[in-house]
Amino acid sequence: METAYKRGLEAIRSGRFFEAHEELEEAWRAAAADERDFFQGLVHVAVAWYQAGRGKPVATGRQLEKAVRRLGPFAPTHRGVDVEDVLRQVEAARQRVASGSLELEPPRV
Numbered sequence: 633m634e635t636a637y638k639r640g641l642e643a644i645r646s647g648r649f650f651e652a653h654e655e656l657e658e659a660w661r662a663a664a665a666d667e668r669d670f671f672q673g674l675v676h677v678a679v680a681w682y683q684a685g686r687g688k689p690v691a692t693g694r695q696l697e698k699a700v701r702r703l704g705p706f707a708p709t710h711r712g713v714d715v716e717d718v719l720r721q722v723e724a725a726r727q728r729v730a731s732g733s734l735e736l737e738p739p740r741v
Contacts (some may be wrong), residue, residue, distance in 0.1 A: 633662035637711070640674065644741050649682035669708055673702030676716065677739055680725065685741040692734060696726045713741055 640655035653675055660671035680695035699722050705722045707715040719739055 633659045634659055636662070637671070640678070641713075641741050644674070644678055644739055647681075649678045649685065652678035653682060654721065658668070668708045669702040673699050673706070674713075674741070676702060677722065677741070679717075680722075681736060684725075684736050687734060689729055689732075689734060692736075693729045696722050696729065700726075721740060 636655045636658035640652045640659060643652035650695055656671055656675045656678060660675060661712055663671050676695045680692050680699060683691040685696060688728070700719060703715050703719060703722075706713075707719060709715055713717035718739070721737070721739055725739075728734075728736060
């Protein structure tokens with residue numbers, strides 16, 4: 633699980649969002665019940681950026697909403713991730729999508 637988690641974070645940082653989704657999903661499935669929402673929230677972040685890159689505003693917005701719900705309880709930080717900062721980035725992305733743009737700043741995790 634730890635290896636998949638680290639590979640998933642690196643894939644997000646490198647802009648390889650589909651790959652990040654795959655790695656983080658592996659970590660999520662192997663995680664203890666009390667941490668599954670954290671990993672699933674990161675999956676939603678990766679998928680949101682992936683969908684934005686595919687030009688899918690509705691799917692992007694839905695994934696961003698899910699990311700907020702899953703990651704919120706883990707703020708301010710969890711497993712070395714500044715969750716508060718990720719949530720700020722997700723909110724900025726939500727506003728951008730709501731304004732009609734899918735040009736999202738690369739996520740920092």
